[in-house]
Amino acid sequence: xxxxxxxxxxxxxxxxxxxxxxxxxxxxxxxxxxxxxxxxxxxxxxxxxxxxxxxxxxxxxxxxxxxxxxxxxxxxxxxxxxxxxxxxxxxxxxxxxxxxxxxxxxxxxxxxxxxxxxxxxxxxxxxxxxx
Amino acid sequence: xxxxxxxxxxxxxxxxxxxxxxxxxxxxxxxxxxxxxxxxxxxxxxxxxxxxxxxxxxxxxxxxxxxxxxxxxxxxxxxxxxxxxxxxxxxxxxxxxxxxxxxxxxxxxxxxxxxxxxxxxxxxxxxxxxxxxxxxxxxxxxxxxx
Numbered sequence: 259x260x261x262x263x264x265x266x267x268x269x270x271x272x273x274x275x276x277x278x279x280x281x282x283x284x285x286x287x288x289x290x291x292x293x294x295x296x297x298x299x300x301x302x303x304x305x306x307x308x309x310x311x312x313x314x315x316x317x318x319x320x321x322x323x324x325x326x327x328x329x330x331x332x333x334x335x336x337x338x339x340x341x342x343x344x345x346x347x348x349x350x351x352x353x354x355x356x357x358x359x360x361x362x363x364x365x366x367x368x369x370x371x372x373x374x375x376x377x378x379x380x381x382x383x384x385x386x387x388x389x
Numbered sequence: 390x391x392x393x394x395x396x397x398x399x400x401x402x403x404x405x406x407x408x409x410x411x412x413x414x415x416x417x418x419x420x421x422x423x424x425x426x427x428x429x430x431x432x433x434x435x436x437x438x439x440x441x442x443x444x445x446x447x448x449x450x451x452x453x454x455x456x457x458x459x460x461x462x463x464x465x466x467x468x469x470x471x472x473x474x475x476x477x478x479x480x481x482x483x484x485x486x487x488x489x490x491x492x493x494x495x496x497x498x499x500x501x502x503x504x505x506x507x508x509x510x511x512x513x514x515x516x517x518x519x520x521x522x523x524x525x526x527x528x529x530x531x532x533x534x535x
Contacts (some may be wrong), residue, residue: 287474288483298474300449300486300515328436328515335498338432339447366449366513 281345284320284368295354295372301344302366303327309368313356319347320368431469431493439527441498442519449513452487456510458517460503465517468492500524 289296297318301309304322312319322344350356350372358373434445437450448469457468472489501519508517 260535263520285487286483286486287481290480290482292478295482298486300447300513302447302449305512328434329438332436333438334434334436335442336433336435338434364511365445365452368394 280340280342282340282342283346284344286320286346293374295374297348297370297372299344299346299368299370300366301368303341304344304366304368306363307317309358309363310359311361311370312358313350316350317347318350318359318370318372319345320370324366390490412434418472431467431491433467433493433495435495435497437499437521439521441521442499442501444495444517445518446493446515447513448510451513451515453510455501456508456515458508460501460519463496463497465497465519467490467495467515467517473481 261324283368284299284301286300287296292323299320301320301322301324303324308323308325310321310323312321324341324343327341353372353375355375358371360371362369404489431446431448436443444465444467446467446469448471451469451471455470455472457466459466459468469492473488473490474486492515497519500522502522505520506517508515510516
């Protein structure tokens with residue numbers, strides 16, 4: 259299923275090597291809000307259908323396939339980044355309601371919504387005033 | 390597609406890579422939320438064919454109104470204004486993505502036709518096509534045999 263990339267990928271960070279394939283680690287922001295954690299990952303070049311999100315044994319893995327987009331034997335004048343699949347895993351705790359994880363994708367940015375478990379959300383405790 | 394299988398060596402690799410989502414969540418001090426200085430530049434891939442020059446930049450999260458391209462002579466100036474993420478009532482545990490304004494000047498080794506420059510933005514990848522001027526395009530010269 260995975261394709262091999264022709265050419266010589268240049269630095270876009272250090273690519274991960276896994277079973278002989280080359281992956282890039284996407285830049286992410288992890289933002290904590292009151293009721294959820296947002297995991298925002300840059301995966302430019304990936305089509306929405308080619309993004310695969312797996313959750314297994316507490317490990318959330320994002321794999322985005324990126325097709326080669328240059329013609330064969332291209333004459334490079336400058337090559338400052340490589341193009342290839344993105345892969346990165348995150349450990350997710352029981353404090354996240356895994357069943358309710360959802361994802362949005364637009365303009366090369368993947369946003370994963372990780373809702374906090376109900377028991378861990380901040381709760382306002384009413385103070386009873388006794389007369 | 391196939392589920393990636395992670396063997397023990399790559400698991401170690403991942404362990405290093407593990408985001409401290411939980412640790413932070415449970416009260417460890419968050420890492421500095423500021424992007425590293427000097428990261429505000431736009432990496433580009435530039436290539437050419439006999440007909441045109443091509444400049445490509447990865448600009449995730451950017452929409453067409455946040456890109457400005459101008460050409461003077463054989464120089465192309467690219468300005469990007471990445472949307473700033475919200476700051477209020479949130480805590481950043483990781484902040485690796487670029488935000489804010491940045492620009493880049495790319496000098497091409499030949500002339501192009503400024504009126505025919507095109508730009509295309511798809512899935513966070515910006516591609517600028519700059520057709521070469523007729524004068525610099527390779528031309529086959531007929532040799533007259535006497």
